[in-house]
Amino acid sequence: MTIAVAGAGAFGTALAITLARAGRDVTIWGRDPEAMAEARQSGRMPRLAKAPLPDTLKITADAAIFGDARVVLLAVPAQKLGGFLSDHATALAGKPLVACCKGIDLATLTGPSGVIAQRVSSATAAILTGPSFADDIAIGLPTALTLACRDSAAGETLQEQLTTPTLRLYRTTDVAGAELGGALKNVIAIACGACIGAGLGQSARAALMTRGFAEMVRIATQLGAEADTLAGLSGLGDLALTCTSDLSRNYRYGVALGQGQSFDAGVTVEGAATALAMTQLGAQHGLDLPVTTVVNALVQGDQTVAEALQSLLSRPLKEE
Ligand SMILES: NC(=O)C1=CN([C@@H]2O[C@H](COP(=O)(O)OP(=O)(O)OC[C@H]3O[C@@H](n4cnc5c(N)ncnc54)[C@H](O)[C@@H]3O)[C@@H](O)[C@H]2O)C=CC1
Ligand SMILES: O=C(CO)COP(=O)(O)O
Numbered sequence: 086m087t088i089a090v091a092g093a094g095a096f097g098t099a100l101a102i103t104l105a106r107a108g109r110d111v112t113i114w115g116r117d118p119e120a121m122a123e124a125r126q127s128g129r130m131p132r133l134a135k136a137p138l139p140d141t142l143k144i145t146a147d148a149a150i151f152g153d154a155r156v157v158l159l160a161v162p163a164q165k166l167g168g169f170l171s172d173h174a175t176a177l178a179g180k181p182l183v184a185c186c187k188g189i190d191l192a193t194l195t196g197p198s199g200v201i202a203q204r205v206s207s208a209t210a211a212i213l214t215g216p217s218f219a220d221d222i223a224i225g226l227p228t229a230l231t232l233a234c235r236d237s238a239a240g241e242t243l244q245e246q247l248t249t250p251t252l253r254l255y256r257t258t259d260v261a262g263a264e265l266g267g268a269l270k271n272v273i274a275i276a277c278g279a280c281i282g283a284g285l286g287q288s289a290r291a292a293l294m295t296r297g298f299a300e301m302v303r304i305a306t307q308l309g310a311e312a313d314t315l316a317g318l319s320g321l322g323d324l325a326l327t328c329t330s331d332l333s334r335n336y337r338y339g340v341a342l343g344q345g346q347s348f349d350a351g352v353t354v355e356g357a358a359t360a361l362a363m364t365q366l367g368a369q370h371g372l373d374l375p376v377t378t379v380v381n382a383l384v385q386g387d388q389t390v391a392e393a394l395q396s397l398l399s400r401p402l403k404e405e
Contacts, residue, residue, distance in 0.1 A: 088246065089114060089154035091169065093121065094353070096185055097160030098130040098138075099219035100252075105142035106225070107249035112154070118146035136223035151176035156183065156246060158213070159197070162353050163188025163268070166197055170204035181239060183211040183232075183247070187267035187323075188355040189362035194369070196264035209239050212260055213247065214267035215318035216326035218333075222252060229253045231319040233263035255318060262314025265305040267323060269377075271335040271356030272363065273297030274327035276380050278339020283390040285343075294328050297376045304363065304372055342383050343390055357384045375400060 090101040093115030101113040113130075115121045124130050125144050128137050138144070151157055151173055161169050163186040170177065182205065184197030193200060201210040215230035222228050232247065232254045234240030240256050248254045257263060276297060277290045301324070302315045314320060327333040331340070335356040341348040348354070360381040367374040379396055382388035388396070 087112060087150070087154045088156050088158065089150050090158045090160055091151070091173075092160035092185075093124070093130055093132070093144075094160060094162075095132040095219035097158065098133040099136070099217075099222040100158055100160060100185065100213075101142055102133075102136055102139060102223045103225070103249045103252050104247065105139040108141075109246070109249075111141075112143040112145055112150045114145055114148065114150055116146065121146040133219055133223055135220055148173055148176065151180075154180065156181045156243065158183045158185050158247075159201075160185040162186055163190060163197060163355055164358050166190065167192060167200050167204055170201060174205050177205045177208060179207045180209070181211060181234075181243060182208045183213050183243060184264070185213045186355070187214060187264075187271060188359045189268050189366065191358050191362045194362055194366045196261070196268060198260045198264055209234065209236055210260070211240065211243055212263045212267070212319075213254075214263050214323070216322040217252075218326075218330075220332070225251045227251050227253070229255065229318055229322075231255050231257055231263050231314075231317060233257045233260045233314075233319070235260050257314055257317075259311045259314040261308060262305055262310035262317075263319040265308060265310050266301065266315050266317075266320030268355070268359050269301040269304060269363070270320065270324040270327050271354075272360045272377050272380050273301065273324060274333055274335040275339035275342070275354075275356045275360065275384070276376050277328040278333075278336040278341075279343035279380075279383060279390055279393070280339075282340035282343020282346075283394075285390075285394065290328065293376065294324060297328075298324055300374060300376050304367070304374065304377075307370060307372060308366075356380070360384055 198210040211234035217228040379393040
């Protein structure tokens, strides 16, 4: 059974490594033929150079592999997912497609499962999400993630196919909960980074994490998710990791915002576009999104950290 991993960035590479190491038949696809030839030669992928690629892992830039794959993991950034799926829609038709990206698509204001449904309607959409840095997975540290699929039988099969001795997958049919948890925690991580970067302290960060989590649950349940899913790996679990670690790009981006520094535009920071998408979606649905709104204003350069803080602290007093 061939597993294809689409996207040869840090996360796609980490997943391909753990699956290949567990004896699965895996091919990783990257869009740049030269980079893939170089990776075959060097045994390393540039975005995850720390970890050697197993000899059994196949590396290609030939999209023909998607037609042969039984399962395709989609590890391209959330804002690139729609374009990727349209480019390869024929080869991907009817397959289980597991979105490994975390974000809300700005063009459609939907999560990855909605993007899959729109672009490859015959596919079985699943989501793989939760607390895990690519480096940790790649070097074989223990990690636990959520695999969400509306079709519970298909979800069970994917859970077995994608679990490895060090990567433990839990299963749910709550796709909305899993993908919203993964997308929204990045926005809160930017807020927490900005808080620490601006020197506002760890007490303020704990408050932001907690009120941010309340906001995540409120948004997600209004959009059809189950609150329990948000309390699991894909929500609270990933929030805890991302808001407290400087290994997180979203957190580091927030720190840079808080310090008034620039940030490398080549780094994938999913929470920036998601803050904008959620602000737009919140306006459509009449949602109260105080943290997301200030993160979006910071990202867009419409507010300073001092103004963002003031707008959060001056909100009317309320019950917790
Ligand atoms: N790095 C990590 O620790 C984790 C990342 N994720 C998620 O995985 C997703 C991907 O992130 P990373 O791999 O870390 O990013 P990355 O920046 O390391 O790699 C992104 C890859 O996508 C490729 N790409 C971009 N546009 C493309 C397109 N149109 N077609 C084909 N390939 C394209 C790039 O060439 C690059 O290789 C994100 O949504 C992220 O939130 C999830 C868990 C952990
Ligand atoms: O999603 C992640 C950890 O679960 C990776 O976080 P960053 O995208 O912020 O690096």
